[in-house]
Amino acid sequence: MAEQVAVTHDVIKLLDKIKEVKYATLTTLDAQGRLHGRPMYTCEPGNEGALWFFTEKDAQKISEIKANNQVGLGYSDPDAATYVTIAGTATVVEEKEKIKELWREDFRGFFPKGTDDPNIALLRVDIENGEYWDAPSNLFVRAFAYAKAITTGQKHQPTPDEQAKVQA
Template identity: 60%
Template sequence: MADQVAVSHDVSKLVEKIKDIKIAMMTTIEHGNELHSRPMYTTEPEEDGTLWFFTEKDSQKVDEVQQDRHINLGYSDPSANTYVAITGTAQVVTDRAKIKELWNESLRGWFPNGSDDPNIALLRVTIDKGEFWDTPSSTLLRAYAYVKAVVTGERDQPSPDRQSVVIPS
C-alpha cells in the first residue's frame, strides 16, 4: 500500500522545521547530468520560505546553478528525529545591500575580507516543494509501532503533523 502523505500549502511548516538546522546538504547538477552535493550554511530562513546561502562568485556551485537552477536541499536533526527535503530553484545574487543585510561575523572564516569581499555572492533559493518527516523519538511510540506491525501486519502511518508535503501557494 502506498504512503498516504498530507499535502499543505503552508510553507511556514517547512521554515519552522529547518530554522534551527543550520547546515543543509545542497545538491546541484554538474556537467548536465551528474549530482553534486556539499554542506552549506543556511542563513535565517525568511517567513515566505526564501532561503539564502553565502558562496563565492567563482565557485563551482555558482557555475552549476547558472547552467541548471534546479537544486535539492536536505536538512536533518537526528537528535530530534526531524528530516526535511526541499526541491527548489536557485538564483545567484550579487546585491551588496542584501549581502550586508544577511552578513554574520561567523562567516569571516570563509570570507576573511568581510561583507565587502568582492568575491561574495548569495544563492537565493525559492522552494518549489518540500517534504518533512518529524518522528517523535519516544520509546513508547516506537514500541507501539513495533507491536502494531507484529500484531496486525500493518506499519505505523504517520499523521499529517509528522509527515507532510508542502507546496508553496
C-alpha cells in the same frame, strides 16, 4: 498498498522544521549532468519562502546553477528525528544591502574582506516543494507502533505532523 502522504501548502511549517538546523546539503547538477552535493550554512529561512546562503561568485556551484537553477536541499536533525528535503530554484544575489543584513562576523574565515569581499555573493533558493519526516523518537510511540505491528500486522502510519509533502 503504498502509504498515503498528507499534502499541505504550508511552507511556514516546512521552514519551522529546519529553523534550528543550520547546515544543509545543497545538490546541483554538474556539467556532465551528475548530482553534485556540498554542505552549506543556512543564513536565514526567509519569510517569503526562500532560503539564503553565502557563497563565492567563482564557486563551481555558481556555474552549475547558471546552467540549471533547479537545486535540492537536504536537512537532518537526527537527535530530534527530523528530516527535510526541499526542491527549489536558485538565484545568485549580489545586493550589498542584503549581504550586510545577513552577514555574521564568523563568516570572515571564508570572506576575509568581510562584506566588501569582491568574491562574495548570496544564493537565494525559492522553495517550490518539499517533504518532511518527523520519525517517532519517543520510546512510547515506537513501542506502540511495534505493538500495533505485532498484533494487527499493520505498520505505523504517520500523521500529517510526522510526514507531509509541501507544495509552495
